[in-house]
Amino acid sequence: MLLDAARETAAQAVGCRPDELVFTPSGADALHTGIAGALAGRRRVGRRLVVSAVEHSAVLHAAAAHREAGGAVTEVPVDRTGRVTAAAYETALSDDTALACLQSANHEVGTVQPVADVAGVCAGVGVPLLVDAAQSLAWGPVEGGWSLLAGSAHKWGGPPGVGLLAVRKGVRFAAPPPVGEREQGRSPGFENIPAIVAAAASLRAVRTEADAAAARLRSLVDRVRERVPELVPDVEVVGDPVRRLPHVVTFSCLYVDGEALLHALDRAGFSVSSGSSCTSSTLTPSHVLRAMGVLSEGNIRLSLPPTPDESVEADVERFLTVLPEAVREVREQLNAPTASPREARSVPDSSGLTVDALGTLCPLPVIELAKVIDDVPVGGVITVLADDEAARVDIPAWCEMRGQEFLGADGTEFRIRRVT
Amino acid sequence: MLLDAARETAAQAVGCRPDELVFTPSGADALHTGIAGALAGRRRVGRRLVVSAVEHSAVLHAAAAHREAGGAVTEVPVDRTGRVTAAAYETALSDDTALACLQSANHEVGTVQPVADVAGVCAGVGVPLLVDAAQSLAWGPVEGGWSLLAGSAHKWGGPPGVGLLAVRKGVRFAAPPPVGEREQGRSPGFENIPAIVAAAASLRAVRTEADAAAARLRSLVDRVRERVPELVPDVEVVGDPVRRLPHVVTFSCLYVDGEALLHALDRAGFSVSSGSSCTSSTLTPSHVLRAMGVLSEGNIRLSLPPTPDESVEADVERFLTVLPEAVREVREQLNAPTASPREARSVPDSSGLTVDALGTLCPLPVIELAKVIDDVPVGGVITVLADDEAARVDIPAWCEMRGQEFLGADGTEFRIRRVT
Numbered sequence: 001m002l003l004d005a006a007r008e009t010a011a012q013a014v015g016c017r018p019d020e021l022v023f024t025p026s027g028a029d030a031l032h033t034g035i036a037g038a039l040a041g042r043r044r045v046g047r048r049l050v051v052s053a054v055e056h057s058a059v060l061h062a063a064a065a066h067r068e069a070g071g072a073v074t075e076v077p078v079d080r081t082g083r084v085t086a087a088a089y090e091t092a093l094s095d096d097t098a099l100a101c102l103q104s105a106n107h108e109v110g111t112v113q114p115v116a117d118v119a120g121v122c123a124g125v126g127v128p129l130l131v132d133a134a135q136s137l138a139w140g141p142v143e144g145g146w147s148l149l150a151g152s153a154h155k156w157g158g159p160p161g162v163g164l165l166a167v168r169k170g171v172r173f174a175a176p177p178p179v180g181e182r183e184q185g186r187s188p189g190f191e192n193i194p195a196i197v198a199a200a201a202s203l204r205a206v207r208t209e210a211d212a213a214a215a216r217l218r219s220l221v222d223r224v225r226e227r228v229p230e231l232v233p234d235v236e237v238v239g240d241p242v243r244r245l246p247h248v249v250t251f252s253c254l255y256v257d258g259e260a261l262l263h264a265l266d267r268a269g270f271s272v273s274s275g276s277s278c279t280s281s282t283l284t285p286s287h288v289l290r291a292m293g294v295l296s297e298g299n300i301r302l303s304l305p306p307t308p309d310e311s312v313e314a315d316v317e318r319f320l321t322v323l324p325e326a327v328r329e330v331r332e333q334l335n336a337p338t339a340s341p342r343e344a345r346s347v348p349d350s351s352g353l354t355v356d357a358l359g360t361l362c363p364l365p366v367i368e369l370a371k372v373i374d375d376v377p378v379g380g381v382i383t384v385l386a387d388d389e390a391a392r393v394d395i396p397a398w399c400e401m402r403g404q405e406f407l408g409a410d411g412t413e414f415r416i417r418r419v420t
Numbered sequence: 421m422l423l424d425a426a427r428e429t430a431a432q433a434v435g436c437r438p439d440e441l442v443f444t445p446s447g448a449d450a451l452h453t454g455i456a457g458a459l460a461g462r463r464r465v466g467r468r469l470v471v472s473a474v475e476h477s478a479v480l481h482a483a484a485a486h487r488e489a490g491g492a493v494t495e496v497p498v499d500r501t502g503r504v505t506a507a508a509y510e511t512a513l514s515d516d517t518a519l520a521c522l523q524s525a526n527h528e529v530g531t532v533q534p535v536a537d538v539a540g541v542c543a544g545v546g547v548p549l550l551v552d553a554a555q556s557l558a559w560g561p562v563e564g565g566w567s568l569l570a571g572s573a574h575k576w577g578g579p580p581g582v583g584l585l586a587v588r589k590g591v592r593f594a595a596p597p598p599v600g601e602r603e604q605g606r607s608p609g610f611e612n613i614p615a616i617v618a619a620a621a622s623l624r625a626v627r628t629e630a631d632a633a634a635a636r637l638r639s640l641v642d643r644v645r646e647r648v649p650e651l652v653p654d655v656e657v658v659g660d661p662v663r664r665l666p667h668v669v670t671f672s673c674l675y676v677d678g679e680a681l682l683h684a685l686d687r688a689g690f691s692v693s694s695g696s697s698c699t700s701s702t703l704t705p706s707h708v709l710r711a712m713g714v715l716s717e718g719n720i721r722l723s724l725p726p727t728p729d730e731s732v733e734a735d736v737e738r739f740l741t742v743l744p745e746a747v748r749e750v751r752e753q754l755n756a757p758t759a760s761p762r763e764a765r766s767v768p769d770s771s772g773l774t775v776d777a778l779g780t781l782c783p784l785p786v787i788e789l790a791k792v793i794d795d796v797p798v799g800g801v802i803t804v805l806a807d808d809e810a811a812r813v814d815i816p817a818w819c820e821m822r823g824q825e826f827l828g829a830d831g832t833e834f835r836i837r838r839v840t
Binding site: 027029061068161179 | 449
């Protein structure tokens with residue numbers, strides 16, 4: 001009975017029927033089950049899966065598994081704000097497409113996706129759309145004619161250990177084996193009833209306060225987006241400025257080691273996240289920032305809590321006070337170029353100049369490039385040798401920020417033309 | 421750090437290295453991941469999976485999924501106590517066997533399996549053994565040279581939402597896709613850290629008290645096993661009398677509708693389980709009782725709590741007082757034969773007698789048979805027509821209990837020769 005009540009509460013918040021919703025042990029599990037089940041249910045149609053380039057890693061892992069099992073995957077690109085277009089999905093959908101996936105909003109940069117438009121395009125050709133709603137369920141139901149939807153309780157402030165998967169009636173679905181007796185065979189194992197009850201209750205609770213919290217956080221996020229570039233030189237604020245989650249704000253700082261900045265902010269009492277390569281174990285920058293084509297070095301993500309507490313505003317103000325000095329220190333340690341010197345220095349050879357940054361890690365290749373740009377005349381070409389993965393993202397991003405021309409990369413050789 | 425400490429505690433209780441153990445969202449998940457990963461890791465050797473006939477449904481579901489995916493499954497039979505033999509595993513292991521599975525103890529009848537012996541047989545031919553230790557981890561580590569081991573926290577008194585999977589170093593293992601970043605890629609999704617910490621702490625706590633609790637419960641279980649057949653006529657106590665879990669006791673009552681008995685006991689304040697077909701949604705009797713060849717009708721399972729509380733003993737005594745009357749009432753409602761009338765009545769035809777019990781459910785076919793057995797002379801044959809699944813288990817089991825000869829079944833036609 002507790003489980004039934006929790007299911008009804010969650011279904012109401014999601015906007016589906018209770019018998020369309022099952023609980024899973026995590027959001028990742030809901031995504032994996034939803035994707036595998038929808039692909040299996042439409043296997044006769046074809047084996048193509050369409051996903052955006054900025055989906056959560058759980059979706060991309062499922063896509064990789066599908067590819068390894070012989071399926072096909074099409075990635076839909078995003079613009080510099082991290083947003084897809086319905087037209088891009090329309091192009092990607094083919095006769096053999098079994099399933100399309102799209103997040104309701106991006107987890108790293110907060111950009112809200114045009115889910116209703118994409119759902120319309122999918123419905124037009126009879127392809128089910130699975131929405132990863134993990135980021136947005138706290139704020140409201142997902143609009144539009146989606147077919148499947150996944151969520152994660154700890155993302156809406158509920159307990160860990162609970163995900164949810166909604167599968168609309170009429171959607172072809174074959175639960176991935178092994179199939180258990182519980183949750184319509186869509187989630188094996190003993191249900192975590194205390195956590196499920198807490199998850200449903202917390203979803204209802206956060207929804208009650210969602211509009212007020214969103215308005216409050218939006219003004220704080222806007223303040224961060226406006227003030228950070230004023231306070232810190234050479235910063236790129238990323239993500240759509242308007243169509244965005246209320247509580248997430250992300251920016252990247254040129255010539256900054258994200259790991260070092262994270263530690264500096266941690267010492268000041270701020271626990272923030274980063275999509276920089278140097279902060280992860282994989283040494284590759286965030287796939288989201290890469291797909292957007294924006295700077296990945298010195299990347300910082302603030303997630304503001306939805307509590308109606310005045311200390312949040314005070315914390316944001318204190319963050320804005322602490323940040324400029326923290327960035328300055330990290331840059332100083334790296335001997336980064338200071339903002340805009342821009343007078344031409346010695347010109348060794350007008351035909352070009354090569355900088356060897358092989359073996360150095362983000363943000364050093366970009367720093368080396370910035371240091372020598374004024375050593376070549378306008379029109380001159382610099383070649384940077386760099387084998388750090390982040391250079392593929394950050395050298396073009398630096399060119400974009402500085403108004404220089406990125407000529408392209410060939411293996412570990414990056415070519416840049418000085419324009420200004 | 422909390423996670424590391426929990427892993428160390430759990431590994432110590434399991435008897436493995438911390439880096440051999442991952443946490444999963446449930447025991448079923450640990451079994452599914454363990455079986456799929458071990459099968460994939462040894463796919464080049466072959467695709468045969470060997471399981472006992474009395475494994476938990478999570479293992480049998482994984483076996484069914486493996487079979488559906490083109491793999492082969494061999495089921496090892498059990499004796500009337502529910503126990504396998506190492507020799508039967510030795511026979512079942514073939515050149516193409518990728519993995520063998522065996523529970524440490526049975527969840528329905530409490531029989532402890534000869535895991536160390538079976539592990540020895542498996543090691544002899546280089547086949548990894550996965551042990552489902554869900555039932556026994558509260559009582560102690562699993563002995564013998566197992567290769568993989570799965571457990572479930574809520575079975576040892578911990579929170580729901582936590583399972584564990586140990587994979588010994590050197591065991592070939594390919595985590596089933598999609599593979600996440602956490603828990604060595606063996607369990608995707610955000611770790612449920614509060615529940616994991618509670619699970620590890622509770623495992624350590626129950627182990628501290630395990631020997632004392634086991635001794636206490638063993639004497640209560642022995643009392644139930646001894647007294648129930650004295651107090652209630654026509655009862656079969658099932659499971660190994662000695663090599664058994666300390667806290668579980670199971671028996672079946674002839675001519676009893678398990679569902680009705682469950683309700684009668686529930687009204688008296690006892691929450692017990694049953695493997696009778698009439699108590700499940702599937703209308704098939706427990707696969708465990710079926711594999712053992714014992715009576716499934718009127719099946720009752722008591723699970724005693726490990727708390728050092730004198731009320732447990734009082735509850736057991738009260739159960740023994742309530743049970744005989746509850747069984748008598750249920751039998752009376754079904755108009756069941758009273759114990760042993762045994763004088764020959766009218767003999768319609770010495771060549772045989774047919775009882776039509778088609779369309780009736782357990783325990784009615786057996787009741788019909790019992791009512792007419794005295795109507796044929798010794799040596800005469802009775803044919804029972806029955807289409808209830810439970811009849812396949814319970815008619816032979818009745819013959820065994822009553823010393824009559826079961827001649828066999830052909831579709832819905834069961835033939836019995838009167839011997840006494």
